[in-house]
Each structure stands twice: as C-alpha cells, then as structure tokens.
Amino acid sequence: MPEPAPSRTTAATAAPPGSSTPRPTVRPTAARAGLVLVTVSVCQLMVTLDASIVNIALPAMGESLGFADSALPWVVNAYALAFGGLLLLGGRIADLVGHRRAVLSGLVLFGLASVLGGFAQTPAQLVAARAGQGVAAAVLAPIGLTLIMVTFAEGAARARAVGIWSMVTAGGSALGVLLGGVLTDLLDWRWVFFVNVPIVLAGLVLALRSVPAVRPPLAGRPDVLGAVLGTGAMTALVYGLMETDRHPWGSVRTLGTLAAAVLLGLLFLVWEARIARAPIVRLGVLRARTAWVSSLLVTLLGAGMLVGFYFCSLFLQNVLGYGPLAAGAAFLPFCAGTAAGSMVAGRIVARFGGRATLTGALVLAALGILWFGGLGLDSDYLTGFVGPSIVTSVGVGVCMVANTAMGTSGVDPREAGLVSGLLNAGRQCGGSIGLAVLSTVAVTATRRAAADGDAARAALAAGYDHAFVVTAGVLGSAALLALFFVPSRPQTPVRQ
Numbered sequence: 001m002p003e004p005a006p007s008r009t010t011a012a013t014a015a016p017p018g019s020s021t022p023r024p025t026v027r028p029t030a031a032r033a034g035l036v037l038v039t040v041s042v043c044q045l046m047v048t049l050d051a052s053i054v055n056i057a058l059p060a061m062g063e064s065l066g067f068a069d070s071a072l073p074w075v076v077n078a079y080a081l082a083f084g085g086l087l088l089l090g091g092r093i094a095d096l097v098g099h100r101r102a103v104l105s106g107l108v109l110f111g112l113a114s115v116l117g118g119f120a121q122t123p124a125q126l127v128a129a130r131a132g133q134g135v136a137a138a139v140l141a142p143i144g145l146t147l148i149m150v151t152f153a154e155g156a157a158r159a160r161a162v163g164i165w166s167m168v169t170a171g172g173s174a175l176g177v178l179l180g181g182v183l184t185d186l187l188d189w190r191w192v193f194f195v196n197v198p199i200v201l202a203g204l205v206l207a208l209r210s211v212p213a214v215r216p217p218l219a220g221r222p223d224v225l226g227a228v229l230g231t232g233a234m235t236a237l238v239y240g241l242m243e244t245d246r247h248p249w250g251s252v253r254t255l256g257t258l259a260a261a262v263l264l265g266l267l268f269l270v271w272e273a274r275i276a277r278a279p280i281v282r283l284g285v286l287r288a289r290t291a292w293v294s295s296l297l298v299t300l301l302g303a304g305m306l307v308g309f310y311f312c313s314l315f316l317q318n319v320l321g322y323g324p325l326a327a328g329a330a331f332l333p334f335c336a337g338t339a340a341g342s343m344v345a346g347r348i349v350a351r352f353g354g355r356a357t358l359t360g361a362l363v364l365a366a367l368g369i370l371w372f373g374g375l376g377l378d379s380d381y382l383t384g385f386v387g388p389s390i391v392t393s394v395g396v397g398v399c400m401v402a403n404t405a406m407g408t409s410g411v412d413p414r415e416a417g418l419v420s421g422l423l424n425a426g427r428q429c430g431g432s433i434g435l436a437v438l439s440t441v442a443v444t445a446t447r448r449a450a451a452d453g454d455a456a457r458a459a460l461a462a463g464y465d466h467a468f469v470v471t472a473g474v475l476g477s478a479a480l481l482a483l484f485f486v487p488s489r490p491q492t493p494v495r496q
Helices: 030-052 058-065 074-097 099-118 123-151 156-186 196-210 224-245 252-275 283-287 289-319 324-329 332-352 354-372 381-409 413-451 456-485
Strands: 010-012 024-026
Touching: 030 074, 030 099, 030 123, 030 156, 030 196, 030 289, 058 074, 058 123, 058 289, 074 099, 074 123, 074 224, 074 289, 074 413, 099 123, 099 196, 123 156, 156 289, 156 324, 156 332, 156 381, 224 252, 224 413, 289 324, 289 354, 289 381, 289 413, 289 456, 332 354, 332 381, 354 381, 354 456, 381 413, 413 456
Parallel strands: none
Antiparallel strands: 010 024
C-alpha cells in the first residue's frame, strides 16, 4: 500500500481559477489514506472494466435482442461517448457538490443503469443503459486522481499511488474481456451488467468510510452548455464515421454530419475560451507541454486498445469458433502482460526517462497489434494469439502508467482534476473514434474479400486483419509523437 503523507500536514486542494490561494486541507491518517486509495481503485476498476466487459458478450447480445450488425458497435460506443463527452463536466460537478457526494451519486447511478441493462428487452433499452453507465462513469472517473492528489503528499508516496491507479486503469480493460467471457458462457450475457451490483455496494461502503464530507472546493454552476456542445460534437463525429460503411464519404448525409461535428467543435472552443464563466475545459492548462502531449497520446492509445479488444474478441468467436468462455480465457496472457508492464513502468521511467519509455512502449504495442494482423483461419492459439497478446499488453501497461505520471507532472496540483478529466476523456473519445473508423475499414475489407470469392469466415478474417494493420499505424504515429514531443526531463508545474 502506498505510504500516505504524514498525518496533520496540509496541502493545496482544488481551487477555482483565479483564486489567490488554494484552500488548505488536513491530510488523513495512514489508514484513512490507504482506504481512499482502495476506494478510488474500486471505482476505477469498475469504470474501465465496463469499457470492455461487453465485447465477448456482443454476439450473444446481438442474437438475443436482434441487433443489426451495423448497430452492434453502439453497445460499446454508447458507453464510451457518454463517458468521454461528459467527463470534464463530471469533474466540475465533483468540485461543486463535493467529492463524497459525487462518488456516492455516481455509484448509485452506475448500479441503477447496470440493473436496467441486465433486464433490457430491446436494442434501444440496452444502448440507453450503456449510455447511463457512461454518464455515471463520467462522474466517478475524474475523482480518482483528484483524491490521490489531495490525500498523498507530493513525492514517492503520491507517485506510488498514481502508479497503482494507472495499473488498475490499464488492467481493468483486459480483465473485463476475461470476465465477460466467463459470465456469458457460464451464466448469461445479462450478468456482464448484474456483476456491477456487488461492486457498487462495496464501493458505497468504502466511500462512506474513507471519502471525507468536506465543503465543496468550488462555487457556482456547472458549464452545462459546454458539456452539451462537446458531447454533441463528438457524437456527430463518431456517428458520421460509423455510417460511412452505408453512406459514401461524398454523400450529403456523411458530409452534413461531419460538418455539424466541426461546427459544434468550433462553438465549443469559442464558448470555453471566451464566454463561459466557469469552463469545463480551461484551455490555459494546455500550455503545459506534458498536459497536451499526454492527452494526445492517451487518445491514440485509447483507439488502439479498444479496437484491439473489440476485433480480437470477434476474431476468436466469429473466425476461430471459440465460445465465450474460451474467448475470455484467451485474454489471460493479455491480463498478465498488462500487469507486468504496469509494475515495471516506474523503474523503467526512472532509468531511461519518459521520452524513451513512452516511445519504446508504443513501438512495442504497435508491433504486437501488427502481429495480430497476420491471424488467419489456420492460426494456432499459442503461436498466433499468445505472442502478440504479450507483446502488445506489456507495451500498453508501461505506456498507461508512464503517460499518466507525465500528464500530471507538469501542471499545478490544483489542476489535477482537470488533467485527470482530459486523460480519461481522451482515452474514451479516442476509442470511440477509432472503433468508428476501423469498423468501417473492417466492413469494407470484408465486403471486398467476399466479392473476390472468399468464403464468409475468410472474408471476415481479411476484414479484421485490415483493421489490425491500420490500428498498428495509429500506435506507430503515437510513438513518433512521443519521440519528438515528450520532454526528456520532468516539467515544472505551470502556474496559472
């Protein structure tokens, strides 16, 4: 357990932009600090778990509720869009109502949405439940790093706490795929939702015991219009990209949807920069190079991770004929590799620096995904799946921990909540955009292979392989970004 700051010391908590001094807070005792870390880890585990736990269950969901193939990705995207689009507003709400109230309300909402998803009878009900989970996740996720920053003193104790939190984030997605397979095969796909109920109950007990009920650090109203504009822009962008498999890029519908996304995005930037009194994204924080570089890196990594899990799950079941349990168990090496990469990331950064670590980890992840691009009908699990799983997962685990540490190192501690929101939003929105684009790539390649006379399974394999190759290119571009823009030394916080 990371060592907390000494009891009775004080440190700055989040304060509104422009305030002369941050409000002091009394740091908790060692036992309370450890319990805070357990609480935020449980919340983060559930949030990241649910980003991928449905992947293995997608074929069963589609068959049970009558999903069209083109609509099935919305089970994933409804969560990611609501999560990513509302994350920054969620962080602001936590500052306005207090961290304890935000954690408790987020957990209750997550539990209710999970129950509704488990009892869904139509595709629309299931997608709505997933969106509800995403809204709850947007409230829970930003609090994690913020509570760590105000609970643990700057230095080794905080670095270890951030490392554990990042390891949970990196491992949660891989564990979600495994758990989804076990629940779908042994019980029913509905249990990928019901499993959240005991986690929510445990989180509520922990939060009541550990998160202090203190006065909210900020006053005022949340920037609702900013959240609406930002979420609308992202939704229009993802929807326009996903529909390109049915409507050509030059069609009026596609161009109109993408134009609406650009317009909403511009309005969002203008509103946040010049009009909003309490913007959910104070653009000045991006003056710290670590903040904007880490946000871009996690966006590209998020695309690679979500797309990788999605297409690996479909490949195992639709091409190789694995059942849900076997497909979930197939991700055990990925879980192990992610955990190993997360545990050694701190030592690698200390020895080689952030730039070399992030560049190398992203290259490793890109090579692993490219290796997945060679999967075929006759692929063997040990040689065709385990190898790329380990290579990719170790790279992902190292990158997640190193990038989170870098992202929070170059900003004022009072901006930890905002940067946490940016990192989480980048990962979720990157996953949504990546899945939208690469689903179109896969569908197009599959249709082309089928037109050339390939059998159905061979055509599917060709489509998935194309998606893997393009995903490797995305991660390769992230490696170049890290090579040229990640600072070689830790950055001094930018004071606003």
